[in-house]
Amino acid sequence: MNFIDSLSRLVGGTENRNHLRHHEDLLTTLLVMAWMVEARDPYTGGHLWRVAQFSRLLATAADLSDADVARISIGGFLHDLGKISIPDHILGKKGRLTEEEYEVIKIHPDVGWRMLAGHPLAGLAEAAVRAHHETPDGGGYPRGLAGDNVPVDARIVGICDAFDAMTSTRPYRAGMPIEKALAIIEENLGRQFDREHGLRFLVLGHSGKLDHIVGHSDAGIPLRECDMCGPTLVLSRDQRPGDRIYCRACTGEYAVQQRQDGKLVTKATGGKGTPKDLEPEADSELIATVVRESARALLAI
Numbered sequence: 001m002n003f004i005d006s007l008s009r010l011v012g013g014t015e016n017r018n019h020l021r022h023h024e025d026l027l028t029t030l031l032v033m034a035w036m037v038e039a040r041d042p043y044t045g046g047h048l049w050r051v052a053q054f055s056r057l058l059a060t061a062a063d064l065s066d067a068d069v070a071r072i073s074i075g076g077f078l079h080d081l082g083k084i085s086i087p088d089h090i091l092g093k094k095g096r097l098t099e100e101e102y103e104v105i106k107i108h109p110d111v112g113w114r115m116l117a118g119h120p121l122a123g124l125a126e127a128a129v130r131a132h133h134e135t136p137d138g139g140g141y142p143r144g145l146a147g148d149n150v151p152v153d154a155r156i157v158g159i160c161d162a163f164d165a166m167t168s169t170r171p172y173r174a175g176m177p178i179e180k181a182l183a184i185i186e187e188n189l190g191r192q193f194d195r196e197h198g199l200r201f202l203v204l205g206h207s208g209k210l211d212h213i214v215g216h217s218d219a220g221i222p223l224r225e226c227d228m229c230g231p232t233l234v235l236s237r238d239q240r241p242g243d244r245i246y247c248r249a250c251t252g253e254y255a256v257q258q259r260q261d262g263k264l265v266t267k268a269t270g271g272k273g274t275p276k277d278l279e280p281e282a283d284s285e286l287i288a289t290v291v292r293e294s295a296r297a298l299l300a301i
Contacts, residue, residue, distance in 0.1 A: 024295050026121045027074065031287045033115075034077055037084045039280030041091050042248030043170050045234040046217030050168075052076040052290060053213045054160035054201075061200045062156070070297035075128025076157045077290060082112025082129070094171040106141040109133055124298070127151035132158045137191045155194035159185065159201050162193070167214050169230040171249075178205060178214060218286050224266045226252055233266055236283045246273035253277070 038048050055076035059069040083091065086108060090101045097105065112129040116122040131145060131154030138146030140158075150158075166181035176184075182205045189195045204210055216222050217234045224233035226247040233245055233254060243256040245266065253271035256264055 020295055023121075023298055024291050026119070027291045027294065027298075028287060030074075030116075030119065030121060030125070031077055031290060032282045034081055035282040035287065036280055037081055039248070040083070040088070042229070042232050043092070044168070045232060045248075046223060047164055047168065048077045048080065049218060049286060049290070050164045050213050050216065051079065051157065051160045054163060054210065055157050056293070057204055057209060057213075058156050058160060058197060058201050061204060062197060064152075066297040070294035071124050072128065072153050072156050073290075074294055074298075075125045075132075075153045076160060078112075078116070078125040079128045079132045079157050079161060080108070080112070081115050082108035082110065084115070085111040092171060106133075109142050127153035128157040130154070132161055134158070135192045136194055139191075150194070152197075155197050159193050159198055163201070163205075163210075164214075169232075171229075174230065175215070178210065182206065218283070219289075224254070226250060226254070227268050228252060235264060235266075237285050239264060244269070244277070246277050248278060248280075251278060 034048055038044055052073045053076075056069055056073040059072040064072070086104060090097065090104055093101070109130050109132065113126060116125060116129060128151075131143075131151055134140040134143065134145040134150045134154055135158070136147055136150065136155075138144050140150075163181050163185065166176045166184060167178060169175045182202055185193050185198055186202055189198045212219075215231065218237055221235050221237065223231035224235060224245075226232045226249065229247055229249040229252075232247050232249050235245065235256070239245070239256050241256055241258040241264070245254050245256060246252065247254070251273045253269045253273055254266040255269050257267055258264055
């Protein structure tokens with residue numbers, strides 16, 4: 001029995017089952033689109049999944065309703081849709097951005113919203129997509145919202161997005177230790193980060209409840225190290241020994257191997273990926289899991 005049929009026993013008959021299937025299909029189209037946008041940047045593998053998971057934990061800690069938690073988690077997965085508009089030379093720049101380049105970066109929330117605007121479920125992610133770079137002090141972008149004018153979805157996703165950016169490796173720096181990133185959030189409560197939700201996030205972080213997400217691209221699957229570029233190698237849940245994966249930064253080829261304890265590891269082959277090898281492909285199993293986590297709660301919307 002598939003997920004839809006199993007869930008229909010809980011939520012009622014054919015009408016609800018069809019409603020759920022429709023929501024699932026619509027959510028899947030959005031998440032696949034977001035995944036393909038993320039694939040443009042080889043240093044952000046797993047970022048959307050991590051932000052969605054952090055956002056789910058933080059929204060749950062705030063005692064929000066199941067529907068709100070699901071919506072905010074989906075917003076976390078979709079928040080960077082607008083980065084499709086940022087040229088590669090800016091997206092992957094290793095040095096500090098110029099003022100002009102930063103102005104280009106600042107358009108991505110509005111671009112993301114324009115991409116979503118015609119979709120039937122656009123309203124689920126509008127706040128997170130448009131406002132995740134707005135800040136309590138009004139110094140954020142693109143609209144300079146301040147205080148309570150920043151939607152709660154964006155306040156939560158903004159904290160989680162910044163935390164993941166700080167703890168993830170980029171071309172120009174290694175990822176920070178968790179405690180250092182938490183200290184930066186604490187120093188900027190009320191200015192860059194919402195104080196109420198920021199304090200909850202600090203509790204989650206200091207208690208170790210974020211550790212299993214940091215540096216991972218799926219539940220229980222840490223990013224693997226490229227010998228040249230750092231943690232850029234993404235394994236999917238259906239990966240098997242003998243498979244080949246590729247660093248999308250340097251195109252290096254890696255063989256998937258299995259240790260005696262059953263864990264998968266990667267070993268450089270010395271080869272390089274072809275353009276065909278490097279084509280982005282959405283992780284359908286991960287996306288299906290994210291949809292399953294949210295679909296039942298979103299039926300109430």
